[in-house]
Amino acid sequence: MRIDLSGKTALITGSTAGIGFAIAQGLAAAGASVVINGRTEARVSDAVQRLREVNPDATINGVAADLSKADGCAALLRQVPATDILVNNLGIFKAQDFFDTPDEEWQRFFEVNVLSGVRVSRAYVPHMLEKNWGRVVFLSSESGINIPEDMIHYGFTKSANLSVSRGLAKRLAGTGVTVNAVLPGPTLSDGVMDLLRPGADKQGVPIEQAGNAFVKAKRPTSIIQRVATPDEVANMVVYVCSPQASATTGAALRVEGGIVDTLT
Template identity: 75%
Template sequence: MLIDLSGKTAVITGSTAGIGLAIAHGLAHAGASVVVNGRTEERVHAAIEYIRLACPDANVRGVAADLATAEGCEKLVNAEPHTDILVNNMGIFEATDFFEIPDADWQRFFEVNVLSGVRISRAYAPGMVKKGWGRVVFLSSESGINIPPEMIHYGFTKSANLSVSRGLAKRLAGTGVTVNAVLPGPTLSEGVMAMLEPSAEKNGMSVEDTAREFVKAKRPSSIIQRATTPEEVANMVVYVCSKQASATTGAALRVEGGIVDTLT
């Protein structure tokens, strides 16, 4: 299957590292004009250079904006008023006991993980409808189905991503615009690797092996018995953004190695 996104523009939020950067690279490799987003000019510039080094012919640019705020979302949309593809990737996570999570953290997780995608989708989707073609993707997580007891606030936001993506897909029925959610499992992103590094050093193990042991201990239903890579998740996202995925919408597409033990 040859995925050709030439002539399409793709905005990927939170794409200066990890899964977001892998998605931006994958879409650029497929020929899309890619817009990278992060909170600082330095990180956006570094991501652009990384993609250009990997794909010398890539058409890539960036917008530094904090999408956790309405002002940051407005800055992105003002800089890039139109897009054919929107990947709502930006998100945060942390392990905190339920009884130690203050109201402010619940609000912060909602603003970053949920409301940012709502605001950006609300801004871009009408333009896609006018063109009769578009792709909107929300990065959810297997934690949105299997709520982790060590980060309930995170799982709550990822469940919300599923609700928003399904509802928006139904709202855009028959328009040629698809809306889907992609659900990674534990992934060797920059954030996860940073979280695992102290344990890896303490036990004299590599981060990859530490991640494998984490999956076996904390996600024992995993079929692949390891963490996924950002590229593996990006491969699914690139497909969902493709012209070939025209009949896939309103779906929750799992890239979590079989952790979720259901048939659907």
């Protein structure tokens, strides 16, 4: 299968590192003109430069905007008024006990992980409908189905991503615009590596080994018994954004190594 996204523009939120950057790289390699997004000019400029080095023939642009705020979304829309592909990747995570998580933290996670995707989807999908072609992808998580006891506030937002994705897909029934959710499991992103590094250094083992040990201890139902790579998640997203995925919509597509022990 050869995925060709030439002539398409793809916007990936929260894409200066980790899974988001891998998605941007995959879409650029497929021929799409890519827009990188992050909160600061420095991180965006660095990500744009790194992506251009890997894909020298691709059209790569960047927009610094905090999409957890309405004015940040408005700033993004002014610079990128339309896109064919929207990947709602922006998200944060943090382990914290339910009884130690204040209202402000619940609100922060909701603004970043849920409302950012709602805002930009509301802004960009009408243009897709005018062209009768578009792809919207929400990055959820296996934690949206298998709620972690030490990150209930995070799992809640990832469940919300699934609800918004499915509902929006139904709202766009009969059109050429598809909406799907992709559910990674533990993935060796920059943020996860930062969490694993102290323990890995203390034990004198590679981060990958520490990640695999985490999966076996904390996600024992994993079938692959290891952390995934950002590229493995990105591959699913690139496919969902392709013309070949035209009959895939309203789906929750799992790239979590079989952690969720269910047939569907």
